Amino acid sequence: MKFRLYIFFVLAVISNINAQDNAVTFEAVLTKKSLGINENLRVDFKMNKDGDNFTPPSFKGFTVVGGPNQSVSNMWVNGKRTFSKTYSYFLSPIKKGSLTIGQATIEIENNIYKTLPVKISVSESVTVSKDPNDPSYVVNENLHLVAEISNSSPYLNEGISIVYKLYYSPQINVTNVGEIETPEFENFWSQNIKIPRLQIERGSFKGDNYNFVTWKKTVLYPQKSGKLEILPLSLDVSVDVPTNRRDFFGNRIYNQVSKKVTAGKRSINVKALPINAPESFNGAVGKFEIKLNTNKTELNASESLQATVKISGNGNLKLFSPPSIQVPSSLEKYDPEYNEKVSTSLVGMKGFISNTYTLVPQFQGKYPINSVEFTFFNPQLNKYESINSDEIIINVLEGPMSLDESNTNIPNTETTKNILPSINQFKFIKTESDFVKINSKPFIYSISFYSILIFPILLILILLIFFKSKNISSSKLKESKSRRANKLAKKYLSDARKNLDNKDVFYIALEKALHNFLKSKFSIETFDYSKEKIYNLLLRKEIEKESLELFIKLIENCEFARFTPASNVAINNDYENAVQVITEIDKVI
Amino acid sequence: MKILIIYCCLFFSGFTFSQTENELNFKSGVELYNNGNYNEAINSFVKIINNGEHSGSLYFNLGNSYYKLNDTPNSIYYFEKALKLNPNDKDIINNLTYSQNMLIDKIELLPSNQLSDFLNSISMFFSVNQWLSVGIVLIYIFLILFILYYFKRDSNSKKKYFTFSSILFCISIVFILTGISKFENQKSNIEAIIFDKKIDFRTEPNYRSEIQFNLHEGTKVNIKEELDDWVLVELRNGASGWMESKSIKKID
16 A cells, blocks of 8 residues: 555656646748749748647748648657657748748647747859759759740731640659749730640750650740740759669669749830731731632522631731721621630641621612622741721612612512512613713803793883884873864864853754764764763663763753743753763773 | 805705714614613713803713712712703703712711791702793793883783782793802802712811811812812812812713
8 A cells, every 4th residue: 555655646746847847839840941943841830749730831932842731750868758740841932032931820738839040041043062963953954954946036916836745854754844933924915725634755955865744835926026034943853863883683772852843034126017018908917818708699689698707827817806897787687606716736726716797788779799809927037017808799689779779669569469569670781872972061150041031021021112102192192183183173063162151052062063063073964962872872782881871961952942041051051061962972982 | 145045055964963973972872871782872972061061961871880880989970960951851860869878978968947948949940041031031921011101001911910010020030040040059159079989178278187077089079168189079068178079070
């Protein structure tokens, strides 16, 4: 019992000692703090107690070449136990300058421990020692990455190719290749050509026999003129390097080395295209052909046809669009459908691009599709070349002739189609013609024009003037005639006038004068003087009613006066009336 | 007197000779056209023009021949010329529509007011000479009626003749004025056809100025002004610009 108690005590002391020894360390250990950019670095994260949930830092600025490798050591020295667990990483710096390896964390006994961040300065690449036994030297001498550029001074938009080849001497074996840095081809249109399987070929490099692998093929089309840079491609290559040692069976022992190889920066001098570009140039560089075709050339209105513009050849086919076609405005044109079949190889793009337009004619007639001009720059000949497609005529056989007729004719076409095939045909030429002299002076404003116009006016004027004078003479005639009548009346009435104061004699003379007047004018015998007879006679002679009535009245007055006394006023009045009536009647007859 | 008669005979015989020659050319042109030899048909039609004579039918036939050869600007040019001589020929209008369907440019007409449209359509009814000659014939009828009016003694018939003659006078004046205004209109409105495939319209009559728009062959334009080798033209939609005069051909 006592012994048991002793053991317990000892154990307690030991554990106590252990507890006193219990300080946890977790630190980052570097192989070197300053290195060249072509060198590698090992970081060990060491802890003296086992922990869980190790998280490494992000290693920004480095690529992890190897690791993490884990190693655990447990040692007992003089009864003292030393434990250490290590996570190691092999790092390769990406850029020059001051880099920091951040904090790694680990969880030990529910506490989280962190390492301190470590600063590393990365300098220019360090010349590697020329020790032929140093594996990295051997690798350096026998492994090369080369970028081959087909043309370092192309024209703008002229295709060039860049091929990356990894050369290695037969001494060493490449076991693994990984791309660290893929160049971005800024200001280039680029297309990778897929390499289905890496193939080892034999070639020579700087006079020595080498094996090489074509790692990457890219076709580039510069999009900017001037000096353009292609950033380098970096590969991480694992190489087996033979050492001087041999294994048990006499075979060489290989040392595995990881090596970063870079194809240096390349610059390309892109020439701008000549400035005298024709108008129809749209950026095509290469050698092309143009073809314009339609799927039919004869159709009816409101049916559709397809016209295709096809550009085929070698060049930057994907970087421009085919020229558009020009059609008459009465041909409805829809947006084109783009089609391309372009294969890219090291010599550039090859194939065709095409635009297919759907056209719908509205009216009958002929529609020319003008030939399409296409201009490209031929880098071989250093000049612009313009090519033209054929012109195509589309014949629309049936349909309305113009817009206004298309509206009215549509309902009729169905019924009248068989009887009248089409009213609006292109009319045949005229078979007869009357010719006139060209440039015959216009009739208007000519002398004959004026004279023809003036002639009637003159004629009217002459007429007016001539007949005016004739009129004047005829009116004079009238005047003299009436004067004569007046005289006549006075002669007839001269007896009556003499007896103006003697009533009885005056009326007898007046009546006699009136009768005499009638007698001489109408050759009436004196015995027949009835009023009705005189009235009818004068009426027949178309004498105005007024003077006729006055005449009858005068005769009545004469008859009346023989039996009744009358005043002198009536006598004077009757005399005046008689003169007037005789003058009037004489004028008419 | 004898000499005069001989001269007259010579003159008329020469006249009739050229007449028949042109008629023969026309006949052969029609035949060639009918056989499909459009180029040769054009040649024999052009011969008539070179002889100094023309007609609406001749220009119509030329337009047809060029249409058959797919020469849009020439066919439109000759159809328009034919229309100038025979403004109401249905066949010319019909075939001109066919040619115009081949045009690339589509020019929308400006909406014009109805009154001027109406007046235009009336003046389109006859050519200038037709308007004038009808007017002159009417004036002479007026003259006869006026004389009749003047010499009639009967007051009733006098009245009738007077109203008739005055109405006729007014109508004849309207006809002659329409003819004159149409002539003036034609003189100020010089039309031309574009013969270049594509032509730029500029803001000023020089190459430095900006390009406003471009037109294609066969489009009809109105010439407003001329300056050296440049003309200011107006389109039917109201747009105008300068272009080189060598690219167009006037319809006269």
